[in-house]
Amino acid sequence: xxxxxxxxxxxxxxxxxxxxxxxxxxxxxxxxxxxxxxxxxxxxxxxxxxxxxxxxxxxxxxxxxxxxxxxxxxxxxxxxxxxxxxxxxxxxxxxxxxxxxxxxxxxxxxxxxxxxxxxxxxxxxxxxxxxxxxxxxxxxxxxxxxxxxxxxxxxxxxxxxxxxxxxxxxxxxxxxxxxxxxxxxxxxxxxxxxxxxxxxxxxxxxxxxxxxxxxxxxxxxxxxxxxxxxxxxxxxxxxxxxxxxxxxxxxxxxxxxxxxxxxxxxxxxxxxxxxxxxxxxxxxxxxxxxxxxxxxxxxxxxxxxxxxxxxxxxxxxxxxxxxxxxxxxxxxxxxxxxxxxxxxxxxxxxxxxxxxxxxxxxxxxxxxxxxxx
Amino acid sequence: xxxxxxxxxxxxxxxxxxxxxxxxxxxxxxxxxxxxxxxxxxxxxxxxxxxxxxxxxxxxxxxxxxxxxxxxxxxxxxxxxxxxxxxxxxxxxxxxxxxxxxxxxxxxxxxxxxxxxxxxxxxxxxxxxxxxxxxxxxxxxxxxxxxxxxxxxxxxxxxxxxxxxxxxxxxxxxxxxxxxxxxxxxxxxxxxxxxxxxxxxxxxxxxxxxxxxxxxxxxxxxxxxxxxxxxxxxxxxxxxxxxxxxxxxxxxxxxxxxxxxxxxxxxxxxxxxxxxxxxxxxxxxxxxxxxxxxxxxxxxxxxxxxxxxxxxxxxxxxxxxxxxxxxxxxxxxxxxxxxxxxxxxxxxxxxxxxxxxxxxxxxxxxxxxxxxxxxxxxxxxxxxxxxxxxxxxxxxxxx
Numbered sequence: 001x002x003x004x005x006x007x008x009x010x011x012x013x014x015x016x017x018x019x020x021x022x023x024x025x026x027x028x029x030x031x032x033x034x035x036x037x038x039x040x041x042x043x044x045x046x047x048x049x050x051x052x053x054x055x056x057x058x059x060x061x062x063x064x065x066x067x068x069x070x071x072x073x074x075x076x077x078x079x080x081x082x083x084x085x086x087x088x089x090x091x092x093x094x095x096x097x098x099x100x101x102x103x104x105x106x107x108x109x110x111x112x113x114x115x116x117x118x119x120x121x122x123x124x125x126x127x128x129x130x131x132x133x134x135x136x137x138x139x140x141x142x143x144x145x146x147x148x149x150x151x152x153x154x155x156x157x158x159x160x161x162x163x164x165x166x167x168x169x170x171x172x173x174x175x176x177x178x179x180x181x182x183x184x185x186x187x188x189x190x191x192x193x194x195x196x197x198x199x200x201x202x203x204x205x206x207x208x209x210x211x212x213x214x215x216x217x218x219x220x221x222x223x224x225x226x227x228x229x230x231x232x233x234x235x236x237x238x239x240x241x242x243x244x245x246x247x248x249x250x251x252x253x254x255x256x257x258x259x260x261x262x263x264x265x266x267x268x269x270x271x272x273x274x275x276x277x278x279x280x281x282x283x284x285x286x287x288x289x290x291x292x293x294x295x296x297x298x299x300x301x302x303x304x305x306x307x308x309x310x311x312x313x314x315x316x317x318x319x320x321x322x323x324x325x326x327x328x329x330x331x332x333x334x335x336x337x338x339x340x341x342x343x344x345x346x347x348x349x350x351x352x353x354x355x356x357x358x359x360x361x362x363x364x365x366x367x368x369x370x371x372x373x
Numbered sequence: 374x375x376x377x378x379x380x381x382x383x384x385x386x387x388x389x390x391x392x393x394x395x396x397x398x399x400x401x402x403x404x405x406x407x408x409x410x411x412x413x414x415x416x417x418x419x420x421x422x423x424x425x426x427x428x429x430x431x432x433x434x435x436x437x438x439x440x441x442x443x444x445x446x447x448x449x450x451x452x453x454x455x456x457x458x459x460x461x462x463x464x465x466x467x468x469x470x471x472x473x474x475x476x477x478x479x480x481x482x483x484x485x486x487x488x489x490x491x492x493x494x495x496x497x498x499x500x501x502x503x504x505x506x507x508x509x510x511x512x513x514x515x516x517x518x519x520x521x522x523x524x525x526x527x528x529x530x531x532x533x534x535x536x537x538x539x540x541x542x543x544x545x546x547x548x549x550x551x552x553x554x555x556x557x558x559x560x561x562x563x564x565x566x567x568x569x570x571x572x573x574x575x576x577x578x579x580x581x582x583x584x585x586x587x588x589x590x591x592x593x594x595x596x597x598x599x600x601x602x603x604x605x606x607x608x609x610x611x612x613x614x615x616x617x618x619x620x621x622x623x624x625x626x627x628x629x630x631x632x633x634x635x636x637x638x639x640x641x642x643x644x645x646x647x648x649x650x651x652x653x654x655x656x657x658x659x660x661x662x663x664x665x666x667x668x669x670x671x672x673x674x675x676x677x678x679x680x681x682x683x684x685x686x687x688x689x690x691x692x693x694x695x696x697x698x699x700x701x702x703x704x705x706x707x708x709x710x711x712x713x714x715x716x717x718x719x720x721x722x723x724x725x726x727x728x729x730x731x732x733x734x735x736x737x738x739x740x741x742x743x744x745x746x747x748x749x750x751x752x753x754x755x756x757x758x759x760x761x762x763x764x765x766x767x768x769x770x771x772x
Contacts, residue, residue, distance in 0.1 A: 004427075004428060004429060006419050006429070008419070008421070008424060008427065008430075009419070011421040011423075011424045011430075012419055012420065012421040012424075012628065013419055014417060014418070014419035015416055015417040015418075015419075020416055020417055023416065024416070027404050027409060027595065028403075028404070030395055030401065030402075030403040030707075031397070031400070031401065031707065032397070032400035032401035034400070035397055035400045035401075035707070035709050036700070036709070036710075037393065037397065037700070037706075037707035037708065037709070038393055038704070038707060039393065039395060039397070039707045040397070040400070040707070040709075043401075068459075069458075069459030069460075069463065069597065069627060070459075070627045070628060070630075071627075072615060072617035072618065072626050072627035072628070073459065073615055073627060075617070076614075076615035076616060076617065077615075080615075093617075093618075094616075094617050094618045094619065094626075095615070095616060095617035095618060095626060095627075098616030098617060099616060188628065188630075193416070193630065193632065193633075194628055194629075194630035194631060194632070194633070195459065195597045195598060195630030195632075195633045196597065210466075210614065210615060211459070211462055211463045211466050211491075211614070212462075212466055212491065212494035212495055212497075212498055213462040213465065213466070213489065213490045213491030213492075213493075213494045213495070214462065214490045214491065215490075222462045222466075222490070222491055222494065223459060223460045223461075223462035223463060223491070224400075224401060224460060224462070224588075224590060224596055225596065226459070226460075226595075226596045226597025226598075226633075227596055228595060228596065228597070229595075229596075229597045229630070229633070292426075295426045295427070296426065298427075299426060299427045299428060302428075304424075304427035304428070304429055304430070305427070306424060306426070306427075307426070340419075
């Protein structure tokens with residue numbers, strides 16, 4: 001079988017060459033960044049250089065970046081560390097949904113947060129809250145009106161957190177333009193290594209450490225720094241920032257995928273179609289075919305895609321994101337295609353052909369000549 | 374792409390004649406080339422081990438399971454008992470804050486004054502959350518005061534946390550006696566074994582503990598990964614520290630970093646296989662170093678236990694020679710004056726304070742931490758360099 005067509009970048013992205021080089025180079029650094037000798041100082045320099053790159057990717061100051069073991073820890077740190085009740089939509093990542101106080105804020109049929117509902121909830125809340133709004137959804141790619149949500153939150157004295165894990169490197173992320181207090185980032189979604197992420201916490205906002213111990217990360221996150229992974233994160237952030245001009249090409253490939261699938265089946269729903277979306281993501285339904293059947297079919301065809309998010313156990317459950325968007329039974333029939341910078345037009349063609357084959361097989365009839373092309 | 378393309382701002386200490394002798398293995402250890410080799414195939418693979426519905430994800434899941442098996446085997450446990458964390462600090466936090474208060478209403482953690490900052494901070498977090506934290510003292514060699522421990526442990530005690538080997542002074546704690554005291558009150562036992570892996574016999578089949586914290590980068594594995602071993606029977610009722618996607622049976626959410634896990638697995642395997650020989654070799658190096666030093670310098674104070682100690686960890690002081698001045702005077706040696714994670718914190722080391730080292734002497738304390746790459750020649754050179762520097766500094770004072 002030819003090489004696997006990897007269209008699951010929102011689960012994890014391949015390591016970029018630059019990130020790999022920086023990671024491997026930093027693996028040879030022997031020092032602990034907190035040690036004062038030359039080896040320790042070399043490790044410290046690697047960490048601080050990466051901190052500058054990560055800060056620059058989102059327009060923040062290096063001192064505002066706190067490295068963590070990943071976005072799950074980053075989200076948990078913000079939600080627990082702000083010390084306020086948390087308001088968020090039902091389409092957020094599990095690591096945010098798990099920290100919610102009270103019922104989730106509803107979203108519209110395109111997956112966008114209901115701003116007037118948010119406004120009312122904040123007005124009714126007795127205490128200053130923390131509003132958490134993801135910049136782009138991991139399953140649908142739908143971009144949330146974060147700046148608008150932040151403006152509403154400000155009026156009620158709330159702090160604002162934005163999970164920018166999926167948006168970083170795929171959209172311009174400007175922390176100040178979004179006007180948020182906390183951003184979370186993950187290295188492995190932008191082509192960096194797994195095992196590292198960051199909270200970007202605006203200077204002066206509360207952030208109690210979740211993992212406690214030594215005084216690393218200005219006492220905001222204890223534990224010896226994961227120097228090599230942090231160096232890889234920095235290199236990936238630099239590479240992602242340099243790539244900003246090529247996102248149009250990615251979007252064209254993604255649109256080609258959607259058009260190809262629609263040519264095979266004009267009734268296939270594209271979730272979040274009416275909203276602004278990430279240029280690399282398409283969450284597409286195959287009417288009448290369970291997502292699990294589709295994913296297995298794509299796997300056999302050598303195409304790696306996901307249904308829902310990859311976080312839990314590998315079971316394909318109906319997507320909570322589509323459920324919150326009111327998809328009903330169709331929530332169990334959608335598969336996510338997420339492209340990356342190395343995706344080619346050939347691979348998109350293979351994916352379209354596989355879609356038609358999977359649909360034909362599942363629906364118990366042979367693919368027509370047009371669909372199998 | 375070659376590393377040169379990214380620039381050399383991250384350059385390691387260049388190898389060659391002038392490379393300093395690395396004697397700070399308690400702070401962190403160099404990555405063993407065998408570990409780097411095991412990790413290499415996984416560095417670039419876009420495989421989320423939780424994406425089990427496609428081939429790449431399944432391959433990553435298998436690699437992580439294998440790594441878990443190797444880590445468990447290194448300490449005599451089972452793969453399913455290994456919770457992978459971002460390091461020993463998180464493992465300590467998970468163990469203590471995940472078990473105190475206990476499901477049966479027990480609200481107290483009992484620990485020791487010389488524990489790692491992660492254990493002490495987690496214990497204080499328990500207290501801040503409304504529980505109780507009792508800190509027991511140690512003797513002059515850093516061993517826990519067992520009478521005080523027995524007096525402190527009672528029916529309110531959910532967990533007793535005592536480290537296996539101290540990172541600053543190399544004390545090995547009497548864990549069997551600690552466990553007996555804890556069990557007599559029905560409490561659980563946790564041990565931070567970050568420094569012990571690969572240097573001290575560590576077998577959970579024989580050691581009566583429920584939880585063990587491990588770190589990869591203290592055992593020639595990569596930084597950024599550690600583990601909490603959690604005895605499966607009887608179940609501990611451990612609560613997760615963070616919430617998220619339900620990975621690792623909900624005990625520790627977050628995508629497991631495949632390459633780091635594989636590296637940890639290989640590092641643990643090597644650490645266990647080579648432990649006996651390596652521990653003997655390191656103990657020999659320590660003795661050789663002290664003999665050489667004492668033949669050249671008068672008045673060398675060894676801090677911590679003389680016998681039954683962590684091999685490859687000598688804490689010593691030259692009275693009247695401040696550590697800061699001494700470290701500046703030996704640029705050819707990479708060593709520390711205390712725990713790396715406390716660097717920048719004002720005041721003397723809490724560990725030295727706890728064992729009763731006077732503040733004047735504590736300021737003179739340095740740690741010689743030998744490891745896998747350290748040779749007898751390195752130790753001789755270190756002894757000679759320190760002796761010469763001490764001599765110069767003492768003469769300067771006398772002049």
